[in-house]
Amino acid sequence: MEWALKRIGISILLVWIVGTVVFLAIYLVPGDPAELLLSQGGVAPDPAAVAELRSQLGLDRPILEQYVTKMGQLLQGDFGRSMVDGIPVGNEIGRRLPRTLELIGVAALLAIMIGLPAGTVAAVRRGGVFDRIASGLAALGLAVPVFVVGTLMVLVFAQQLRWVPAGGFTSFSQNPGQHLLLLLMPAVTISVGLAPIMFRITRTSVLEVMGSEFVRTARAKGVSQPRILVHHVVRNALLPVVTVLALNLGGLLGGTVLVEFVFNWPGLSSLLVDAVNARDYPMVVGIVLVVSVLFVGLNLLVDLLYLVLDPRVRHA
Numbered sequence: 321m322e323w324a325l326k327r328i329g330i331s332i333l334l335v336w337i338v339g340t341v342v343f344l345a346i347y348l349v350p351g352d353p354a355e356l357l358l359s360q361g362g363v364a365p366d367p368a369a370v371a372e373l374r375s376q377l378g379l380d381r382p383i384l385e386q387y388v389t390k391m392g393q394l395l396q397g398d399f400g401r402s403m404v405d406g407i408p409v410g411n412e413i414g415r416r417l418p419r420t421l422e423l424i425g426v427a428a429l430l431a432i433m434i435g436l437p438a439g440t441v442a443a444v445r446r447g448g449v450f451d452r453i454a455s456g457l458a459a460l461g462l463a464v465p466v467f468v469v470g471t472l473m474v475l476v477f478a479q480q481l482r483w484v485p486a487g488g489f490t491s492f493s494q495n496p497g498q499h500l501l502l503l504l505m506p507a508v509t510i511s512v513g514l515a516p517i518m519f520r521i522t523r524t525s526v527l528e529v530m531g532s533e534f535v536r537t538a539r540a541k542g543v544s545q546p547r548i549l550v551h552h553v554v555r556n557a558l559l560p561v562v563t564v565l566a567l568n569l570g571g572l573l574g575g576t577v578l579v580e581f582v583f584n585w586p587g588l589s590s591l592l593v594d595a596v597n598a599r600d601y602p603m604v605v606g607i608v609l610v611v612s613v614l615f616v617g618l619n620l621l622v623d624l625l626y627l628v629l630d631p632r633v634r635h636a
Contacts, residue, residue: 324624331620338612339394343387346601354379356599357403377403399606404598409606412591417610419489420587423579424572426503427510428565434511435518436561440554442519443526455523458516470509470582477505487583506583510576514568521564525557532556559626566622570615574607 346353354373358365374380378389393400399409442451478486484501492499529535530553538548577589588607595603 324627327620327623331616334616335609335613338616339391339609340387342605342608342612343390346605347383347386352379353377353403353599353601394609399609400602402595402600402603404595404600404603409602412603413588413606413610416586416588416591419585420573420576420580420589423503423506423510423576423585423587424569426507427514427572428569430507430511431514431518432565434515436522438515439519439522440526440549440557443523443530444549446527451523454519458519461512461516464512466509466513467578467582469512470506470579473505473509474582487585489584489586502583502585506576506579506585509579509582510572514572517564517568518561521561522557525560526553529553529556562622562625566618570618573614574611 352370352374354377355365355370358369358373371380378386381389397410399413401408402412438454442454445451474486477483484505485498487505488502490498490502535548535552538552574589574592576585576587577593579585580587580590581593588611592604592607594600595607
């Protein structure tokens with residue numbers, strides 16, 4: 321229990337540090353945000369308009385006062401309003417975030433369904449035909465950039481075969497079938513890069529556990545290979561797999577930019593790119609903080625999951 325509370329405390333501290341760093345980065349960035357926002361076509365804006373916008377955004381106040389105000393707003397879940405169109409930042413993030421989470425979730429499910437069993441079989445049949453073929457395909461999947469995979473899928477399955485639409489978005493409530501079709505190709509594109517990672521870490525972990533002392537003891541006692549694999553090997557091999565999966569999923573929270581661009585999927589990553597291009601600082605801060613909280617929360621969940629998977633942690 322003490323270990324879990326310590327992890328939760330560290331997670332809260334990390335979120336606060338990220339919020340502080342993001343605030344300082346926006347404050348110290350070259351140029352006046354108000355002036356940059358009002359600048360059009362390289363023409364300098366009216367100083368009076370700049371001063372008025374600075375006052376509206378609170379940029380004319382001391383930095384410490386701005387920091388305390390911003391942290392207080394964030395604690396209340398208030399991310400402010402977009403500097404571009406005035407809509408609440410929290411509402412727009414709440415609209416886009418589920419789409420990115422859905423995309424990552426389906427991609428992760430596909431990667432797990434492929435990578436875990438393939439990695440386990442490759443480890444059990446080390447050096448065999450399946451191991452060599454699967455390892456070669458995994459190397460190929462890691463070598464090809466996600467942008468290339470996405471483009472090839474559009475060219476082959478959308479334009480040539482016409483099996484699925486080339487891209488876009490339709491909500492599940494409006495048309496479930498169309499929604500799933502539009503979700504399929506971007507999710508598969510992400511899983512092409514994620515499944516080889518799951519395959520490799522599963523294969524390595526299973527091989528390591530299979531060579532451990534307690535597995536050799538189980539074999540000496542006459543325990544069958546399937547029982548050893550299910551009850552001893554797989555459970556112990558899952559620990560590094562879960563860790564690597566969590567790290568990759570955390571990276572995907574803000575790293576689906578290319579996939580969302582290729583398939584015109586209106587998720588959080590594309591919103592972040594638009595906000596950066598438009599110099600919409602409240603939107604940028606809100607997205608970065610939400611992604612950071614999710615990333616830290618995901619790693620906290622993995623740490624707590626270790627309590628279930630590894631008894632040694634509970635007794636440490």
